Amino acid sequence: xxxxxxxxxxxxxxxxxxxxxxxxxxxxxxxxxxxxxxxxxxxxxxxxxxxxxxxxxxxxxxxxxxxxxxxxxxxxxxxxxxxxxxxxxxxxxxxxxxxxxxxxxxxxxxxxxxxxxxxxxxxxxxxxxxxxxxxxxxxxxxxxxxxxxxxxxxxxxxxxxxxxxxxxxxxxxxxxxxxxxxxxxxxxxxxxxxxxxxxxxxxxxxxxxxxxxxxxxxxxxxxxxxxxxxxxxxxxxxxxxxxxxxxxxxxxxxxxxxxxxxxxxxxxxxxxxxxxxxxxxxxxxxxxxxxxxxxxxxxxxxxxxxxxxxxxxxxxxxxxxxxxxxxxxxxxxxxxxxxxxxxxxxxxx
Amino acid sequence: xxxxxxxxxxxxxxxxxxxxxxxxxxxxxxxxxxxxxxxxxxxxxxxxxxxxxxxxxxxxxxxxxxxxxxxxxxxxxxxxxxxxxxxxxxxxxxxxxxxxxxxxxxxxxxxxxxxxxxxxxxxxxxxxxxxxxxxxxxxxxxxxxxxxxxxxxxxxxxxxxxxxxxxxxxxxxxxxxxx
Ligand code: HEM
Ligand code: FES
Numbered sequence: 351x352x353x354x355x356x357x358x359x360x361x362x363x364x365x366x367x368x369x370x371x372x373x374x375x376x377x378x379x380x381x382x383x384x385x386x387x388x389x390x391x392x393x394x395x396x397x398x399x400x401x402x403x404x405x406x407x408x409x410x411x412x413x414x415x416x417x418x419x420x421x422x423x424x425x426x427x428x429x430x431x432x433x434x435x436x437x438x439x440x441x442x443x444x445x446x447x448x449x450x451x452x453x454x455x456x457x458x459x460x461x462x463x464x465x466x467x468x469x470x471x472x473x474x475x476x477x478x479x480x481x482x483x484x485x486x487x488x489x490x491x492x493x494x495x496x497x498x499x500x501x502x503x504x505x506x507x508x509x510x511x512x513x514x515x516x517x518x519x520x521x522x523x524x525x526x527x528x529x530x531x532x533x534x535x536x537x538x539x540x541x542x543x544x545x546x547x548x549x550x551x552x553x554x555x556x557x558x559x560x561x562x563x564x565x566x567x568x569x570x571x572x573x574x575x576x577x578x579x580x581x582x583x584x585x586x587x588x589x590x591x592x593x594x595x596x597x598x599x600x601x602x603x604x605x606x607x608x609x610x611x612x613x614x615x616x617x618x619x620x621x622x623x624x625x626x627x628x629x630x631x632x633x634x635x636x637x638x639x640x641x642x643x644x645x646x647x648x649x650x651x652x653x654x655x656x657x658x659x660x661x662x663x664x665x666x667x668x669x670x671x672x673x674x675x676x677x678x679x680x681x682x683x684x685x686x687x688x689x690x691x692x693x694x695x696x697x698x699x
Numbered sequence: 700x701x702x703x704x705x706x707x708x709x710x711x712x713x714x715x716x717x718x719x720x721x722x723x724x725x726x727x728x729x730x731x732x733x734x735x736x737x738x739x740x741x742x743x744x745x746x747x748x749x750x751x752x753x754x755x756x757x758x759x760x761x762x763x764x765x766x767x768x769x770x771x772x773x774x775x776x777x778x779x780x781x782x783x784x785x786x787x788x789x790x791x792x793x794x795x796x797x798x799x800x801x802x803x804x805x806x807x808x809x810x811x812x813x814x815x816x817x818x819x820x821x822x823x824x825x826x827x828x829x830x831x832x833x834x835x836x837x838x839x840x841x842x843x844x845x846x847x848x849x850x851x852x853x854x855x856x857x858x859x860x861x862x863x864x865x866x867x868x869x870x871x872x873x874x875x876x877x878x
Contacts, residue, residue, distance in 0.1 A: 414876045498817055498832065501815070501816045501817065502815040502816065502817065502832055504816075505815040505816045506815060519750065519751055520749055520750065520751075522751075523751050524751045524753070524754070524755065525751075525754045525755050526755065526816070526875075527875075527876055528755070528874075528875070528876060529876065530751070531876075615876070617781070617875060617876050618781055618782060618783070618818060619818055619820075620817040620818040620819075620820075620830070620831050620832060621831065622820075622831050623831065624817070624831050624832055634833075637815075637833050637847065638833040638834055638846070638847065640847065640850065641847050641850035641851040642814055642815065642847055642851055643851065644850070645847070699831065699834050
C-alpha cells in the first residue's frame with residue numbers, strides 16, 4: 351500500500367495541503383439556500399447532455415434522407431433509445447430553464463456588478479451557446495416543425511449587418527436548406543458548441559474562484575459577521591444532493607413523458623400550426639409583431655443592452671447613487687418575457 | 700522558480716553586441732511573420748472549404764404553346780425539385796391577338812413567403828394566401844396584405860418566365876431536399 355502511495359506520489363507530484371487549500375473555497379452562507387445554487391444545475395445538465403449526446407450519435411445519421419428515419423430507429427428499435435433520447439431532450443429543456451433562472455438570480459442579487467462584469471459577459475456567451483445547441487439539436491430530428499424552424503432562423507441571419515448573407519450561406523451550406531445543411535447543424539451541435547461551452551465554463555468557474563462568490567446578506571443577519579462554510583465537504587455534499595434530485599427528476603420526466611417524433615419533413619408544405627421550442631416563443635411572437643428588419647434590429651439591441659448591462663448599470667449608479675433602475679428594468683424584462691411566452695403558448699397563430 | 704530576471708539582464712547586457720540583437724530581432728520578426736502567414740493561409744483554406752461552391756441549380760422548362768394556353772386559365776408545372784408551380788395567363792381586357800401577347804401576360808407565383816421562407820397556402824374562403832409562420836397574408840396576385848411581409852412591403856416572388864417563338868418557358872430549380 352505504502353509502496354503504491356509513494357509510487358503515485360512520485361508520478362503525481364501534488365502537494366496535498368496545497369490541493370486542499372486550492373479546492374477549499376470558503377462558501378458564503380447564503381448558498382445554504384437552494385435559490386443560489388442554480389449555477390451548478392446547468393453544469394450538471396451539461397454533463398448529462400454530453401453523455402447521452404455521445405450515445406445518440408452512435409445511431410444518428412445527419413443526411414436528409416436518413417435523419418428522421420434514424421431518430422425513429424433510436425426511439426422505436428434500439429434498446430432504451432427512447433429513454434436516452436428523452437433524457438437528452440428533457441435535460442436540454444431543464445438546462446435552458448436553469449440557465450435563465452440562474453441569470454435572473456444573478457441579476458436581482460446584483461452579483462454582476464463591479465468587479466464581476468466579465469463573468470456576466472461569459473454567462474451571456476453560455477446562454478447563447480445553450481440556446482444555439484437547443485436550436486441545432488432540435489433541427490437534427492428533421493421533423494416538420496424542426497425543419498421550418500431552421501428555415502426561418504437561417505433566413506433571419508440575413509439581417510446581420512454586412513456579413514448576414516455570408517453567414518446564412520455558411521450556416522446552410524448553400525442558398526437554402528439543402529443536402530449539406532444537416533451535417534453543418536450536427537457539427538455545430540455535437541462539436542463546436544459543446545467545446546466552446548466547456549471553454550466558457552472553465553473561464554466562468556475560474557473567475558468565480560478568483561473573485562470569490564459574491565456575498566449576500568439577508569436582513570436578518572445584516573449585523574453579524576460574514577459567515578462562510580467550507581466548499582469541501584459541505585458544499586460539495588449539497589451539490590451532490592442536488593445532482594441526485596436532478597437525476598431523479600430527469601428519469602421521471604423521461605419515463606412519464608417520452609419525447610415523441612413528429613411527421614417527417616415536407617419541404618413543400620408548411621404545417622398550418624407552427625411553433626418553435628418554448629424557449630424561442632418570445633422571439634417568435636416578436637417576429638410576428640414587426641417587419642423583419644425592425645424585429646431583428648430590436649432583438650439585437652435588446653441582446654446588446656443585456657450584455658452591456660453591468661456597464662450601463664455602473665454608469666447609472668455613478669450618476670445617481672442608490673438608483674433602483676436595475677430592479678425596475680429587471681421586473682419589466684421578466685414580465686415581458688413571461689407575457690410574450692404565455693401569449694404565444696395560448697394562441698394557434 | 701528562483702530565477703531572477705534582473706540578474707540575467709545585468710550580466711548579459713554588456714556582452715551582447717548591438718548587431719546580434721538586431722539579427723535576433725529580425726529573426727524574431729521573421730518567425731512571427733511566418734507564423735501569421737502559415738496560420739493565415741490555413742484559415743483562408745478552411746474558410747474556402749466551408750463556403751458553399753454551388754448555388755441551387757436551375758434550368759428552363761417549356762410550359763406550353765401559347766396558342767393552347769387560353770386567357771384566364773392556369774397550367775401546373777412540377778419542377779424536378781418537387782415544387783408544384785401554377786402558371787396563370789391573365790384575363791384580357793379588350794381585344795388581343797396572339798401577336799400582341801407578351802411575357803407580362805403570364806405570372807408564376809412562388810409559394811415561398813418573402814418574409815422568412817415558409818410555404819404559403821391558398822385559402823379559397825378568404826381569397827388570399829396565408830403564411831402560417833408569422834401570419835403573413837397575400838392577395839391572389841401576390842401583393843402582401845397583412846403581417847410582417849406587408850409591413851416590409853414584400854410580395855410573393857415570381858418565377859422567371861420567357862416567351863420565345865410562341866412557346867412559354869419557366870426557370871425552375873432542379874434540386875432541393877424534397878426531390
Ligand atoms: C451542449 C448541450 C446540448 C444541448 C442543449 C442539446 C440539445 C439537444 C436537443 C434539444 C435535441 C433534440 C432532441 C429530440 O427531440 O430528440 C438534441 C438532439 C441530439 N443531440 Fe444534443 N444537445 C447537447 C449536447 C450534445 C452533444 C455533446 C452531443 C454529442 C455529439 C449531442 C448529440 C445529439 C444527437 C445525435 C441528437 C439527435 C438525435 C435525437 O434527436 O434524438 N448533443 N440535442
Ligand atoms: S415566413 Fe411567412 S410570415 Fe414569416
